[in-house]
Structure formats: structure tokens, C-alpha cells
Amino acid sequence: MTPRRRRLMLFSSVLLGVAVAAGIATLAFRDNLQYFYNPSEVAAGKVPVGKRFRVGGMVPKGSVQRAPGSLTVTFAVTDFAHTVNISYSGVLPDLFREGQGIIAHGKLDTSGVFVADEVLAKHDEKYMPPEVAASLKKNPNGPPAPAAMAPSIPKGVTL
């Protein structure tokens, strides 16, 4: 092979590799985008059935219920217009508490309960997840939402 043809082959194989990588990336990208919905959007039926998504809002006082000694807990999130009931079985994050903004990952079941496999509360007691802050701010009936704070830690849980 002449050096020229060799180089041509090299570049075309590199190009092929990049194309394959880009293709796989596109597929992975499409399957792994997770949309955020607030409780009003969930109530309005905007969420595709059976699809994983994120829901977030304020956990209202008195909504956290657990059979004593059980790992399974139920609670609600609200944007002060609508609420979504959430069920979760596992260890809750440190900053999960009533009156705190949280985000849950999971799916709706047939009875309209959101079954979460992951619950996130950012690692700062003053922090409000941005999506939650924005959706609370939009609602004029709710209490004034605290502004989203810049994270004062360099690393946290992905929202």
C-alpha cells in the first residue's frame, strides 16, 4: 500500500469509529432523558403512562406515613395546587423531611401513586431543587418559595 492509501484507510476507519460511537450515543441519549413534571402537570395527565420521570415539590406537613418498623414509607409532594402521593421503600436521604423540597425518580402505578425508586434531597439544608422552586414560584396561592440557592458544596446528588 502506498502511504497515501494507508492514510486514507486510517482516516476512514477513524471516521467509521466516530460514526458508530455517535450512533450509540444518540440511542443512549434518547432512552435516558428524564423529564421533570410538577404535581399539577401530573394531575392534568400530561405524563406518558409507564414512562420513568421525575416529580418534585414540597413535602406537606403530616403527609409522611410509615407503619412502625417498616422500610416502606408514603408521603406526598405538592405545588400548592395539586399533590401527588409517593410510595418508596428504602433509606431516605439525610435531608428528607416535611416542609422540604424533594425530587423523586420513578413511575406512576395504575392507581395514580408514584412509585419511587430514588428520592433526592440536595445536601444543604437551605437548598430547594431548582425545578421545585420554579414550580412553587409559578403558583400564586402557595407560600413564598425560598429562592434556589447556589450550591455551596462542590459535589452533590444529581438532580
Place this chain on the structure above:
Amino acid sequence: MIPELGHFALSLAFALALAQAFFGLAGAWQRRPRWMAVTDSAVVGQVVCVALAFAALVHAFVVHDFSVAYVANNSNSALPVLFRVSAVWGAHEGSLLLWIFILALWSVAVAAFSKSLPASFRARVLGMLGLISVGFMSFTLGTSNPFLRLIPAAADGADLNPLLQDFALAVHPPMLYTGYVGTAVAFAFACAAMLEGKLDATWARWTRPWTTVAWLFLTMGIALGSWWAYYELGWGGWWFWDPVENASFMPWLMSTALIHSLAVTEKRGLFKSWTLLLAIFAFSLSLLGTFLVRSGVLVSVHSFASDPARGVFILGLLSFFILGSLVLYAWRAPLLASTAGFGWLSREAFLLLNNVLLVVAAALILLGTLWPLFMDAFSLGKISVGPPYFNAVFLVPGLPLVAAIGIGMHSVWKHSKLQPKKNLFIILACIGVAGALSVLAWLGHFSVLSVVGFTAAIFVMGSAVVEPWQRWRGGHTVPAAVLGMSLAHFGVAMFTIGVTGVETAKVERDVALGIGDSANVAGYTFKLVSTRPVQGPNYNATEAEVLITHGGEAVATLHPQKRTYWVRTMPMTEAGIDVGFHRDLFAALGEDLGQGRWSMRLQYKPLIRFIWLGALVMAIGGLLAVVDRRYRVKKPVADSDTAQV
């Protein structure tokens, strides 16, 4: 008074940085030796002033000067002294000052170790570093002054975030920043070369050690962050594909590519413009990383605009350096054409493959990191890109990359001469498969991907040992650079083993345990023996005692804690971990469920130590490569293959 002195010292440093930038760049342009000579004094003066400013801020933290707003927001009278010092870089303003301090240290190191470089080139490098310093100092002084007074002074401080009250996190930012800022040196070398219109093998030889040092600090910084997240965030993961993590990982991928591309530029005079581009990308991603983490843009694109001065300044600074250098590149790079050819399976080809794979990975990670920001900025919906995306886009280029290391190390420059090594590769591959299968039999798990991962890792390990050994047996001396390269690749293989092991066979269970109850995780029995209250210097905690047995024999006793810090009343999980070379056992205390039962997270993490040990070995390899005698040439070597413009 001392905070004002600190502020004054920083302002003085700003003036000196301006002088350094002007006399360096203009002096080289106008060919005025006297102007160029000024840069050295400016560099030294700047580092002294910045050190004074930094010391003033440390002093304010140590003596609890709560009349300084930054101290009042990030410290407290009950905070132990070590964390009062690390609180200096615990938030935005102080971490910018640390950035500037580290840049000043790099500049003075470049000035000290580059006496043998041509005067105009040296002046341009120092001038560029001065320009970067000017940018950061004007940002800090203009929008983020850490010395701002709080009137009236606070009675006590709001405390440092409890998550940051940890040793690994005290040293993680300085390490990471040393790496980030180190890419500025490679960037300055690249800009100087473009301004000179001259880039040759000597240039690559000057640039290589600086890039490698920056890279090894980045490696250590990222590994420390991952280790911290593992034990301190409390839930046992080692990497979350958090935007903040990605922000440090992308410059690492680029610097890794740059190190390899520089090797080709030095040895063969090829990939010149590509090397320049990589130096620009690595620094740009470092800048982007600094701002992504510190500006609040990740929290919300809209909160970023809540402080318009900072937002506009950041964008201005980013576009000045990125666009400016790219324009310079477009103007100058076509003059740096390289002509030599190389074979299909030559070392150049393998390094090109390395570069393509690393850059593809970095680009796809950048896409996943920035996409949610774009969507948010244009109000197209709130999305997040899940870890499976990042796993996929990293694995697809990552696995071929590891596999190619094993073969590429044995390739030679210019020619495709792998034929004589065919038997070696077959033997190594057989050892790899056998090793992979026995490790998987021990782990009790099996998947195609895990076989591929372990095989590739063992192949690379063998290859990394055989290559220098063959050189030595053949009667050649083995230079430190080659040993360093082999060691770093050995580290990559260790890292691969760790990742493959953890991701294949980890066991994570959430359970509810009463006192005396036990749960089984991967053959280990975790028994909750007792819980008791304990008190720390600035927190109260509940401490559990967890006894772990395996086949009836006691393995370890763990003491996980649930802490509540006094000032921020923030609960914190302090995991109990039994560290082992072959596996970690992990217990974290959740919450009191009532009826004397606690929620707990129990984990078995096989081979997880290899992840951080691998990173450590990579960094040591880098260190070894830097001390190679080749880089200690005092007199500039006569240019053999100069691409004079």
C-alpha cells in the same frame, strides 16, 4: 485591618499581573529585551502579593473574624482549626482566590524552570499566564471580593457545610485546582508557539513535563473527590456522573489526549496543529469546569442571571479566552503543517486512535452535561440526562481504548512492526481470558461485558510489565519516561479491574433492622448489635455497632453514625466501612423507623479499592515520567526539524 491589607495586596497583585501580561506580550512583539526582563520581577512580585492576600484570608478564618462576610458565611466558632483553614476554599470567593494563588505558583515555577528557553518565547508564555491572571483577578476584585466586610459584624458564623468538614475534601480542591490551573501552562505554551509562529520538537519537549504534572494533579484530585463521595455522601457510590464531576473529568480526558499527542509531536513532528487544539480545549474545559461548579449555573440557568454582573463577566471571560485562542489558531495553525507519513499499525496510528477515542468520550460527556442547561435556557422543558447515557458513551470509546493500550505499547514509531509480537499477544490474551474467568468464578457473577473488561485489564497489565522488561533484556536502558508510561498504563488496568469488579458483583441492600437482628449481604451477615448516643466537637450523633460475620467467623465491627451538626441542624450519615484489598463492606445508618428498628443500607463492594489505587498508580507513573533526564536539558537543543514560518 488585616482583611483590608489582604484586599490591598490582591489589588497590587492585579497591577503586577497587568504589567506581566503587557511587558511579556508587548516586549516579545516589539523585541525589547528590557521590557521582557520586567516580566520576571512582575511574576515574583505577583506571587508574593497573592500569597499575602491568601494568608490574610486564612488568618481571618483562624481568628474567627466574623466581620468579614465570607468568613461569617462559611465558618463558626466551634469549627475545628483544620476545617477553618479548608473553609477558605469552601465557597465561591475563596476558591477563586485559591485559583489565583495556584496560578501565581505555577507562573513562578515556569519562570524558575525555563531560564534556558528563548527569551521571546519565554516572555510570551509568562505574558499569557499574566493575562489569565488579570482575567481572574478582575473577576474576583470586581464581583467576588472575599474580603468584603459585614456591617455590623456577625456574632457567630453560619458554619461550613458539614459535608465539607472532612479531610479528603480539605485537600481535594487544592489538588483539583492545581490540575485545572496547570492546563493554563500548556495553554500558554500553545499560544506562545502560535504567536511565535514556530512549533518544533523542542517546543513539545518543553511542554510535556508541565502538561504531565497538571495531569497527575487532576488525576489525584478527581480520585480524592470520588473517594470522598464514596464514604462521605454516605451511600457508597464512587461516581455519579454529576455535572460537577463531569466538569473535572472532561479536562482530564483532554489532558490525557494532549499528553499522548505531545509525544507524537516531540518524537515525529506530527499532529502539530492537533496538539495546539487539544491544549486549547483542555484549558477551555478547565475554565468551563471552574465556572460550572462555582457560578450556580448548574442549579438553574435562571439563578445564574440573578447576579448579572457575575454572569456577564463569566461569559465574557470564557469567550475571550476560548474565542481568542481559536482565532489565533485559525490564523496561525495552517502554517504549522506536518508532512511525514506513518504506518497503519505504527505508534503514531495508535496514539491517533487514543486521541480520537478520548476526544469522542469528552465530547459526548460535554453534550450530556450541557444539554439540560440548553433545554432550560430556551424553556424547552426540564430534563436530566441519566447515568446510563454517560455509562454508555464512556464505555463505547473506553473499552477499545483500554484494549488498544495493551497492543499500542509494543508498536514502534513510523512502521507497522507488530508481527514479531504476535505470539506475545496470543499468550497475553490467553492469560487474560483465564484470569478473567477465575476472577469471575471467585466473584460468582458472569456477564460478557465483565469478561471483556477483566480480559482487557489483565492483557494491559501483562503488556505493561513485559514491554520495559523486554527492553531491559535486550540490553537497552529503560528511561524513566518509559517506566512511567508503563506504570501509568498498569494503573489504567487496575482502575479497569476495580470498575469491572464493582459494577459486576456489587450487592446493595436497604433493610430495616431491630437491635439483635441481622441481614445477609453476599454471604456476609450484618448484625445490628446496639445503638448509643455520642458527641463530637460540633455535633451530636447516634452510633450503631454492626458486627459482620462470614461463615460463623467474625470479620469486622463497624460503627456507622448519624450526626446532627449544631449550627446548621443538618443530619449527616457517616458510613462504617471495613476496607479490604479484595472487597469493602459498608454499613450506613438511615433513620429511626420506630419500634426500635433502624433503616440501614448494607453493601458489598468487591475490588472497589482498585479504582483509587489505579488512579494513584497512574499519578505515580506521571511523576516518574516527569523526572526523566531528557527534560532536564539545560541548553536548548539545536532544532533538527523546525517548522519555521
